[in-house]
Amino acid sequence: MVLCFNILLSLITSCAFVHAHPLDRNPVDEANLAALLSSQPIEADDVIIETIALQLNRTSRDSKCDACINRLLIGKTLVSTRPDLVAPAFTKWCVDSKYSSNNTCYQDYGISSVNGSSEGSNYADLLSQMDPTGYDGHLYCYFRDSYNCPRPVTPNVTISHLFPPKKAEHMTAPEPGTNGTFNVLHVSDLHIELDYTIGGEANCTDSLCCTPHSVNRHKLEGASSFKGLWDSYFNSYYNEDFSFEKGSEVNVFNGTSWMPAASWGYYHCDSPERLINSSLNSIVDYATQKNVSFDFTIFTGDMISHDLGKHISYESTRESEVRIMKDLKSRMGSTPVFPVLGNHDNYPYAEMAPQKYGFYNKFSWNSDLMSDMWEDFGWLNEEQAQQSRTHYAGYSVETKMGLKVISLNSNTWYPSNTYNYINASAVDNFGQFEFLIEELIASENKNQRVWITAHIPPGLGCLPIPSKIFTEIVERFSPSTIAGVFFGHTHKDQFEILYAGSGNDTKSMENALNTAYIAPSITPWNDVNPAWRYYEVDKTTFSIMDMHTFYTPLNATYSNDGAEPTWKYEYSARDIYNISWPQTSPLNASYWHQVAQKMKGSVQYRQLFRNLYYRYAPNTSNCSTSKDCDDDYCMVTEFTADDYNNCVAAVST
Numbered sequence: 001m002v003l004c005f006n007i008l009l010s011l012i013t014s015c016a017f018v019h020a021h022p023l024d025r026n027p028v029d030e031a032n033l034a035a036l037l038s039s040q041p042i043e044a045d046d047v048i049i050e051t052i053a054l055q056l057n058r059t060s061r062d063s064k065c066d067a068c069i070n071r072l073l074i075g076k077t078l079v080s081t082r083p084d085l086v087a088p089a090f091t092k093w094c095v096d097s098k099y100s101s102n103n104t105c106y107q108d109y110g111i112s113s114v115n116g117s118s119e120g121s122n123y124a125d126l127l128s129q130m131d132p133t134g135y136d137g138h139l140y141c142y143f144r145d146s147y148n149c150p151r152p153v154t155p156n157v158t159i160s161h162l163f164p165p166k167k168a169e170h171m172t173a174p175e176p177g178t179n180g181t182f183n184v185l186h187v188s189d190l191h192i193e194l195d196y197t198i199g200g201e202a203n204c205t206d207s208l209c210c211t212p213h214s215v216n217r218h219k220l221e222g223a224s225s226f227k228g229l230w231d232s233y234f235n236s237y238y239n240e241d242f243s244f245e246k247g248s249e250v251n252v253f254n255g256t257s258w259m260p261a262a263s264w265g266y267y268h269c270d271s272p273e274r275l276i277n278s279s280l281n282s283i284v285d286y287a288t289q290k291n292v293s294f295d296f297t298i299f300t301g302d303m304i305s306h307d308l309g310k311h312i313s314y315e316s317t318r319e320s321e322v323r324i325m326k327d328l329k330s331r332m333g334s335t336p337v338f339p340v341l342g343n344h345d346n347y348p349y350a351e352m353a354p355q356k357y358g359f360y361n362k363f364s365w366n367s368d369l370m371s372d373m374w375e376d377f378g379w380l381n382e383e384q385a386q387q388s389r390t391h392y393a394g395y396s397v398e399t400k401m402g403l404k405v406i407s408l409n410s411n412t413w414y415p416s417n418t419y420n421y422i423n424a425s426a427v428d429n430f431g432q433f434e435f436l437i438e439e440l441i442a443s444e445n446k447n448q449r450v451w452i453t454a455h456i457p458p459g460l461g462c463l464p465i466p467s468k469i470f471t472e473i474v475e476r477f478s479p480s481t482i483a484g485v486f487f488g489h490t491h492k493d494q495f496e497i498l499y500a501g502s503g504n505d506t507k508s509m510e511n512a513l514n515t516a517y518i519a520p521s522i523t524p525w526n527d528v529n530p531a532w533r534y535y536e537v538d539k540t541t542f543s544i545m546d547m548h549t550f551y552t553p554l555n556a557t558y559s560n561d562g563a564e565p566t567w568k569y570e571y572s573a574r575d576i577y578n579i580s581w582p583q584t585s586p587l588n589a590s591y592w593h594q595v596a597q598k599m600k601g602s603v604q605y606r607q608l609f610r611n612l613y614y615r616y617a618p619n620t621s622n623c624s625t626s627k628d629c630d631d632d633y634c635m636v637t638e639f640t641a642d643d644y645n646n647c648v649a650a651v652s653t
C-alpha cells in the first residue's frame with residue numbers, strides 16, 4: 001500500500017503556505033505540483049480539486065482493497081486542511097473515472113444541500129476521525145465501498161462489564177398467568193411515496209417506479225399489453241371520517257407507459273397515501289367488527305420513499321414523516337403508538353452521528369420533530385419525549401399494564417450510516433447500549449418484563465460488532481426479563497431465533513432463548529403484498545400467545561372498478577405450522593425452534609414460510625425449482641450478522 005502522501009500534503013499545504021517540498025515523485029504529480037506552485041497568486045480551488053481527483057484516480061493501479069484504503073488516506077489528508085474540498089474532489093473523481101453511476105457518485109460524495117440526499121459532508125466528517133488503515137478502513141471498504149476489501153475479522157468484543165453476571169434464575173421465563181390476553185398491533189415500513197402519480201411508469205428501469213420521473217429505458221412501441229386490465233381512478237382518497245371517495249375513472253393507456261401506475265400501487269413502487277389509509281382503515285374496521293381492541297401499537301419504522309437521493313429532499317423527508325404520524329394518529333385515536341426511526345427516516349439517508357465524537361445537534365431537527373409529535377399525540381409523556389430528543393429518538397416507556405417497551409435507533413448498527421466507521425471497534429459509540437443495559441437492569445431488579453423495538457434486525461444487514469453486542473445483551477436478559485424483540489426493515493414476514501451461546505452450533509429446544517419478530521411491510525416494494533399484524537399477549541408475563549397477520553392481494557386492485565383493496569385474514573402463528581403445542585404455552589423460542597426444524601427438513605415447510613414471507617404475492621419463490629429458499633434455515637436460526645454470514649457460507653460450500 002504505497003501512497004504519495006507527502007506530495008498530497010505538500011499540495012494542500014502549498015496552497016496555504018506555498019513551496020518547500022521536494023519534487024522527487026513521479027512526473028504526473030510533479031507536473032501538477034509545479035503548475036500549482038508556480039502560480040501566483042495561489043491556484044484556485046478547482047485546480048486543487050482537479051489534482052486530488054487525479055490522485056484518487058491513480059489508486060486504480062493498486063489492488064482493489066489498497067485502492068480503497070488509499071482513497072481514504074488521501075481524503076484524510078485533504079480534510080485536515082480543506083474539508084470543504086472533500087465533496088467536490090471525490091465527486092469529480094467518482095464521476096470522471098466512472099467509479100460509480102452519476103447518481104451514486106452524487107449520493108455518496110456530493111455537496112450536502114436541502115435538495116437531493118448527498119452525503120459529502122458526512123463523508124468529510126468520517127474522514128476527519130476514522131483510522132483508514134485499521135479496522136475502520138477495512139470495515140468501510142467491505143461494507144460501504146463495494147466489498148473492495150475482504151470482510152475483516154470481527155474483534156473479540158464484549159460489553160459484559162456493564163451488567164452483573166447471569167444467574168440460574170435468569171434462565172427461565174415466567175409462566176403465563178390466568179388473566180387472559182390483550183392485543184398489540186404491529187405495523188412497519190409504510191414508505192409513503194409523495195410523488196406517486198397515476199399513469200406514471202410502473203414497469204420502470206431506473207430509480208423507483210410510479211413517479212413522474214420514472215422511466216423505462218426501452219421505448220414502448222404500440223399499445224401496452226396491459227390495456228383494459230388496469231383500473232385507474234384519479235382523486236380517489238379517504239376523508240377524515242375514513243369514508244372513501246372513489247374519484248373518476250381515467251384512461252391512462254395513452255401510449256406513454258409500459259404499465260401505467262394504477263390507484264393503489266404496484267410491486268415496484270412505494271405506497272401512495274391512500275394505500276396507507278386503506279391499511280390503517282382495515283385495522284380499525286377489523287377491530288370494530290370483531291370487537292378487538294389494541295392496548296398500544298408498535299411501529300417499527302421507515303416512512304420515506306426508496307427513490308434515488310436526488311429525488312429526496314429535506315422538505316420531502318419532513319413532509320413524509322409528519323404525514324405518516326398524522327395518518328397513524330387519525331386512525332389509532334387514543335391508542336398510543338410507540339414508533340422507532342428506520343434507516344430511511346433521516347436526511348441525508350441513513351445518517352446518524354455520534355454525540356460522543358463531537359457531533360452534537362447534527363440531526364437534532366429530526367429527533368426534535370418526531371419527539372415533539374409523539375409528545376403532542378400523547379404517545380410519550382414529557383420525560384420520555386425529552387429522553388427521545390437526547391437519545392437519537394430512542395426511549396423507554398412503561399405501558400399501563402406494566403410492560404416496559406424500549407425503542408432504539410438502529411442506524412447505529414446500519415452499514416449505510418457513514419458515521420459507523422469512526423472508531424468502529426469501540427462497542428458503544430452512541431451510548432445506546434449502555435442506555436439499554438441500564439433499563440434492563442432496572443427491570444430485572446423488579447421482575448418487570450421488557451419488549452425491545454428497533455427497525456433493523458440484528459442478523460440481517462447489520463454491522464458485526466453492534467450486532468454481536470446487541471445479541472450479547474439480549475442473551476444476558478433472556479428469557480427471564482426480555483419477553484420479545486420486534487423489528488421491520490426487510491419488508492418480509494420472518495423471524496430469527498436466538499440460541500444460548502449463539503454461533504456454537506447448539507440449536508436445540510433447550511438452548512432457544514428468544515425470538516425476533518420481524519413484521520411484514522405495508523409498502524408493496526419489492527414484490528410483497530401489504531400486510532400488518534397483531535399479537536395476543538399474556539396479561540401477566542407479556543409473552544406472545546399468538547400472532548395474527550392480515551394482507552391484501554394488491555394485484556386484485558388492478559381490475560376492481562376502482563374499489564378499495566380487500567383485506568384478508570392470512571394466518572395465526574399458532575395454527576399454521578401444525579405444531580402440537582399446549583394452549584397455555586406462549587409461542588416462545590422453543591416453539592419457533594420447532595418451526596425452524598420443520599423448515600430444515602421439508603421443502604413444503606420452506607414453501608409455506610416463503611408464501612407468508614411474500615404474503616402470496618405473484619413473484620413468491622418456488623422452493624422446489626429455485627435456490628431462493630436455501631438460506632432460509634440460516635436466516636431463522638442465526639441472530640448475529642457474523643453467525644448468519646458463516647451459516648450461509650457453510651450452506652453454499
Ligand SMILES: *[C@@H]1O[C@H](CO)[C@@H](O)[C@H](O)[C@H]1NC(C)=O
Nearest residue numbers: 054057058060061096097098
Ligand atoms: C484514470 O486512470 C486510468 C488508468 O488507471 C486512465 O485510463 C483514465 O483515463 C483515468 N481517468 C481520468 C478521468 O483521469
Ligand SMILES: *[C@@H]1O[C@H](CO)[C@@H](O)[C@H](O)[C@H]1NC(C)=O
Nearest residue numbers: 095102103106107110116310
Ligand atoms: C449527475 O447528477 C447531478 C446531481 O444529481 C446532476 O446535477 C447532473 O446533471 C448529472 N449529470 C449527468 C451527466 O447526468
Ligand SMILES: *[C@@H]1O[C@H](CO)[C@@H](O)[C@H](O)[C@H]1NC(C)=O
Nearest residue numbers: 113114115116313314315316
Ligand atoms: C429546492 O427545491 C425547492 C422546490 O422543490 C425550491 O423551491 C428551492 O429553491 C430549492 N432549493 C435549492 C437550494 O436548490
Ligand SMILES: *[C@@H]1O[C@H](CO)[C@@H](O)[C@H](O)[C@H]1NC(C)=O
Nearest residue numbers: 154155156157158159160161
Ligand atoms: C474473547 O474474550 C473472552 C473474554 O472477554 C475470552 O474468554 C476469550 O478467550 C476470547 N476469545 C478469543 C478467540 O480471543
Ligand SMILES: *[C@@H]1O[C@H](CO)[C@@H](O)[C@H](O)[C@H]1NC(C)=O
Nearest residue numbers: 198199200252253254255256
Ligand atoms: C399520458 O398520460 C400521462 C398520465 O396521465 C400524462 O402525464 C401524459 O401527458 C399523457 N401523454 C399523452 C401523450 O397524452
Ligand SMILES: *[C@@H]1O[C@H](CO)[C@@H](O)[C@H](O)[C@H]1NC(C)=O
Nearest residue numbers: 203205216217218225258259
Ligand atoms: C417491462 O419493460 C420491459 C422493457 O424494459 C419489457 O420487456 C417487459 O415486457 C415489460 N413488462 C411488462 C409486464 O410490461
Ligand SMILES: *[C@@H]1O[C@H](CO)[C@@H](O)[C@H](O)[C@H]1NC(C)=O
Nearest residue numbers: 237238239240273274277330
Ligand atoms: C389519508 O388520511 C388522512 C387523515 O384522515 C387525510 O388527511 C388524508 O387526506 C388521506 N389521504 C388520502 C390520499 O386518502
Ligand SMILES: *[C@@H]1O[C@H](CO)[C@@H](O)[C@H](O)[C@H]1NC(C)=O
Nearest residue numbers: 182288289290291292293294
Ligand atoms: C366487546 O369486548 C368487551 C371486552 O373486551 C366486552 O366488555 C364487550 O361486551 C364486547 N362487546 C360486544 C358487543 O361483544
Ligand SMILES: *[C@@H]1O[C@H](CO)[C@@H](O)[C@H](O)[C@H]1NC(C)=O
Nearest residue numbers: 129357423425426427428429
Ligand atoms: C475509541 O473508542 C475507545 C473505546 O470507547 C475510546 O477509549 C477511544 O478514546 C476512542 N478513540 C477515539 C479516537 O475517539
Ligand SMILES: *[C@@H]1O[C@H](CO)[C@@H](O)[C@H](O)[C@H]1NC(C)=O
Nearest residue numbers: 500501502503504505506511
Ligand atoms: C455453547 O453452548 C453450550 C451449551 O449451551 C454452552 O455451554 C457453551 O458455553 C457455549 N459456548 C460459547 C462459546 O458460548
Ligand SMILES: *[C@@H]1O[C@H](CO)[C@@H](O)[C@H](O)[C@H]1NC(C)=O
Nearest residue numbers: 177178179401402539540541
Ligand atoms: C391476575 O389475576 C390475579 C387474580 O385474579 C391478580 O391477583 C393479579 O394481580 C393479576 N395479574 C395481572 C398482571 O393482572
Ligand SMILES: *[C@@H]1O[C@H](CO)[C@@H](O)[C@H](O)[C@H]1NC(C)=O
Nearest residue numbers: 553555556557616617618619
Ligand atoms: C394475484 O396474484 C396471485 C399470485 O400470483 C394469483 O394467485 C391471483 O390469481 C392474482 N389475482 C388476480 C386478481 O390477478
